[in-house]
Amino acid sequence: MSKETPDREKLVKTCPNDFGVSFLAERWNIKAENFIQQQKTNPFSGRYDGNERLRWIKGAKEYAQPVGLTAERGAKAKRHISKDIEVLCHIIEIMGKPDDNGNICTTFGELFERYTKISNKVVGTLLRARKYNLVDFAGEMLWQRQDDDVVITLLQ
Numbered sequence: 702m703s704k705e706t707p708d709r710e711k712l713v714k715t716c717p718n719d720f721g722v723s724f725l726a727e728r729w730n731i732k733a734e735n736f737i738q739q740q741k742t743n744p745f746s747g748r749y750d751g752n753e754r755l756r757w758i759k760g761a762k763e764y765a766q767p768v769g770l771t772a773e774r775g776a777k778a779k780r781h782i783s784k785d786i787e788v789l790c791h792i793i794e795i796m797g798k799p800d801d802n803g804n805i806c807t808t809f810g811e812l813f814e815r816y817t818k819i820s821n822k823v824v825g826t827l828l829r830a831r832k833y834n835l836v837d838f839a840g841e842m843l844w845q846r847q848d849d850d851v852v853i854t855l856l857q
Contacts, residue, residue: 785820786830792816793836793855804856809838810849827853 740748757764767775796815797805816823824843830836838853 782826782829785822785826786833786835788819789816789823789826789830790835790855790857792819793853797855800854804854806852806854808849809843809851809853810846812853813845813849 737748740746741750743749766772792815793807793812794805796811797807800806812827813823820826827836827838827843831838835857836853836855838851840848840851843851
């Protein structure tokens, strides 16, 4: 003779052991309807309906944005690049000299010699920093030895 515990009685009341046929049929119909709706949005199914497909609205926040692991990798890369830019600006601040406007300046040759001991991506980091209006220099690209005298100005 086993006596049922109060927890067992609660469980039996909330989750009966045998479901009625009508309950099971209703659950099956709900799953079937959900599957049919999914197939209407799937262009590779026989039930595809072009009117049911997802439509992207240009200019919306979600339009053309990466999702999932791609978004995570992009965010990680952005943090890494931001850190490189921060280090570059700090080095310019340390080794540079103020100009007439009070901005700190250095030449590309001096910066190249100092910064290549830290990272081999000097030019790429400078271009990215210029994109964010943190530094300024003349020309589109900087080349070692050829542009050693180009002045790089720290703007912020």
